[in-house]
Amino acid sequence: MSTLTITDAVRPIAPVVSTRLRITARGRRVVALLASVPVVTALAAAILSGGGALASGEAGAPAGSFETVTVLPGDSLWSIAEDIAPGHDPRDVVDGLMSLNALSSAVLDAGQSLAIPTEYAGSASGK
Structure with a gap:
């Protein structure tokens, strides 16, 4: 019988070279641009949608303390305006x-209730 001998062949391993990440000026600009996109997007969304609920310094009427007018068939905003504030x-x-x-439009439905602005509420003819 023959004997088999196994020899471990040791291969030299290349040394691990640690490299330092180097970024060019152009690369820094690209990274800065990519980092600023979410911030700019959020800011633009806040600016564009933030005007929907502006508060004024005027004291408003408490809810439910205004007069209303019921729209009759054939009424228009113009005819109601002439009735509630003739002067x-x-x-x-x-x-x-x-x-x-x-x-959003001047279209009214019969039976619809309209709130009257406070400056004209006292002169409403009780439609």
Whole structure:
């Protein structure tokens, strides 16, 4: 019988060279740009959507303490404005009605309740 001998061949391992990360000026600009994108996006979203709930310094009427008018068939904002404030410019009254009631258009439905701005509430004819 023959004997088999196993010899461990040791291979020389290349030394591990530690390299230091080097970044160029262009690379620093790219990293800074990528880091600033989320900040700029969040800031832009806050600026664009933040104007929806602006508070004014004016004292408003407490909720539920204003008069309302029920829209009758054939009524328009113009006719209601002339009825509730005959001594005022109807364009200003219509604008006040649209602002107070958050109306996006001048279309009214019969039976709809409209809040009357406080400056015209005392002169409403009780429609």
